[in-house]
Amino acid sequence: MTKYDVATLLKGTDLLQTINVNGWVRTFRSNRFIALNDGSTLNNIQCVLDFDNLDESTLKRITTGAAINVKGTLIESLGKGQKFEIQVSELTILGDCNPEVYPIQPKKHSLEFLRENAHLRIRTNTFSAIMRVRSALSFAVHQYFTQNGFYYFNAPIITGSDAEGAGEMFKVTNLDSKNPPLTEDGKIDYTKDFFGKETNLTVSGQLEAETYAMGLGKVYTFGPTFRAENSNTTRHLAEFWMIEPEVAFNDLEDNMDLAQDFIQYTIKYVLENCKDDLAFLEQRLADEEKNKPANERSEMSLLDKLRFVVDNNFKRVSYTEAIDILRNSKPNKKKKFKFPINEWGADLQSEHERFLVEKHFKCPVILFDYPANIKAFYMRQNDDGKTVRAMDVLFPGIGEIVGGSQREERLDVLLEKIKVLGIDEKELWWYLDLRKFGSCVHSGFGLGFERLVQFTTGMGNIRDVIPYPRFPQNAEF
Numbered sequence: 409m410t411k412y413d414v415a416t417l418l419k420g421t422d423l424l425q426t427i428n429v430n431g432w433v434r435t436f437r438s439n440r441f442i443a444l445n446d447g448s449t450l451n452n453i454q455c456v457l458d459f460d461n462l463d464e465s466t467l468k469r470i471t472t473g474a475a476i477n478v479k480g481t482l483i484e485s486l487g488k489g490q491k492f493e494i495q496v497s498e499l500t501i502l503g504d505c506n507p508e509v510y511p512i513q514p515k516k517h518s519l520e521f522l523r524e525n526a527h528l529r530i531r532t533n534t535f536s537a538i539m540r541v542r543s544a545l546s547f548a549v550h551q552y553f554t555q556n557g558f559y560y561f562n563a564p565i566i567t568g569s570d571a572e573g574a575g576e577m578f579k580v581t582n583l584d585s586k587n588p589p590l591t592e593d594g595k596i597d598y599t600k601d602f603f604g605k606e607t608n609l610t611v612s613g614q615l616e617a618e619t620y621a622m623g624l625g626k627v628y629t630f631g632p633t634f635r636a637e638n639s640n641t642t643r644h645l646a647e648f649w650m651i652e653p654e655v656a657f658n659d660l661e662d663n664m665d666l667a668q669d670f671i672q673y674t675i676k677y678v679l680e681n682c683k684d685d686l687a688f689l690e691q692r693l694a695d696e697e698k699n700k701p702a703n704e705r706s707e708m709s710l711l712d713k714l715r716f717v718v719d720n721n722f723k724r725v726s727y728t729e730a731i732d733i734l735r736n737s738k739p740n741k742k743k744k745f746k747f748p749i750n751e752w753g754a755d756l757q758s759e760h761e762r763f764l765v766e767k768h769f770k771c772p773v774i775l776f777d778y779p780a781n782i783k784a785f786y787m788r789q790n791d792d793g794k795t796v797r798a799m800d801v802l803f804p805g806i807g808e809i810v811g812g813s814q815r816e817e818r819l820d821v822l823l824e825k826i827k828v829l830g831i832d833e834k835e836l837w838w839y840l841d842l843r844k845f846g847s848c849v850h851s852g853f854g855l856g857f858e859r860l861v862q863f864t865t866g867m868g869n870i871r872d873v874i875p876y877p878r879f880p881q882n883a884e885f
């Protein structure tokens with residue numbers, strides 16, 4: 409007897425066939441109707457028990473969460489709510505689930521409660537929908553780049569370099585923490601450590617990706633990245649997945665075109681391939697919005713927001729223009745910003761980014777040409793001497809979703825820059841080599857995968873779009 413999954417059965421193609429399906433009981437009512445789910449789709453299949461030979465003790469074991477096997481016939485349903493159902497001829501309990509202690513009940517649970525039960529939350533509609541969308545998005549990422557001539561590059565996870573210069577990294581060591589070897593001046597002697605030097609978990613695969621772009625032309629990374637910032641926000645994780653394309657001979661304009669085209673492709677893919685899950689998430693968001701004060705409610709539904717991003721160009725605005733807009737904005741004049749904008753050169757906070765995107769332009773925005781001194785050392789200097797060819801893509805409800813730049817390809821300019829910043833030339837010898845041997849204009853960016861999943865699913869907290877979130881004071885599971 410062929411084994412089926414629920415998604416296939418619900419298509420109804422094998423009508424009147426004898427079928428065999430495994431899954432978990434979502435609900436059981438009237439001692440007769442089981443809603444069965446196996447994760448293949450959001451939807452359950454109804455299994456109808458139409459026989460008297462199930463003993464009382466087996467019936468009692470059909471509880472929410474129990475794993476069962478069902479054999480029977482797929483038939484057209486006469487009842488409301490489903491087109492097809494299974495007329496059950498045989499039912500086996502595979503794994504009991506005691507309703508007295510099982511945390512996931514057929515009712516609404518808070519997201520906080522589910523976060524504490526992250527090992528079980530995937531059994532809810534909300535989390536299975538999110539994680540199917542996440543999986544589809546990651547497939548779309550690979551499909552987009554493969555179709556556009558990019559090669560997938562795996563950046564090292566343990567690294568001796570600090571790409572962003574932010575200094576907030578997780579140390580990787582196997583030295584005895586109670587009794588580490590010391591140098592003559594009393595510091596920890598990392599030459600005795602596993603790698604013979606200080607190493608950390610990577611904050612970005614960019615610098616290594618640049619080396620591969622100089623040989624393969626177009627590459628992208630898609631892997632975990634780590635930041636030890638103590639930011640307890642709804643948009644930060646200590647471990648997140650980043651996608652970093654890097655392209656030889658692309659300038660900043662090309663980079664902006666790529667970022668827009670790439671994001672639109674992945675969202676379009678989900679719109680076409682995750683219809684049931686998105687419809688469910690749209691309703692979830694609409695229910696959540698109802699509890700908000702009227703002035704904070706979004707005017708657009710989830711699907712409207714996604715279609716809007718797919719169908720419209722992102723607005724390109726220079727940092728200098730953005731500062732003018734912000735300086736003259738109502739919230740700035742009325743001192744509503746926590747960080748008032750007074751002068752050119754200020755670093756933009758998320759309140760400013762969100763004002764530009766949600767209130768002023770009302771569409772995704774690409775800010776470019778930022779002041780050099782608030783951006784990383786590797787960004788290409790403009791002729792004005794004070795700005796660099798940086799770009800950030802800002803999204804409604806999310807803020808920064810992409811950060812990228814054209815890279816400084818001129819050896820003398822780059823050397824001068826790292827000297828001023830006090831970076832050790834010796835640490836970056838291989839990165840500097842790229843500027844000595846066939847250097848060329850090149851650009852890339854990093855997209856925070858969870859922020860894309862957040863936007864696409866309409867989830868407010870980044871901790872709900874990754875299976876096991878890592879954040880300060882939490883590494884459970």
Ligand code: 4AD
Nearest residue numbers: 612614644645648652809810811812852853854856
């Ligand atoms: O802007 P960031 O720091 O840029 C880089 O790391 C560059 N090396 C990328 C490149 O040019 N190749 O990070 C890129 C993106 C951000 O825009 C954001 O979406 C995401 O990564 N991100 C985070 N996501 C979740 N939690 C965090 N703590 C994040 N930090 C950055």
Ligand code: MG
Nearest residue numbers: 800808810811
């Ligand atoms: Mg950034």
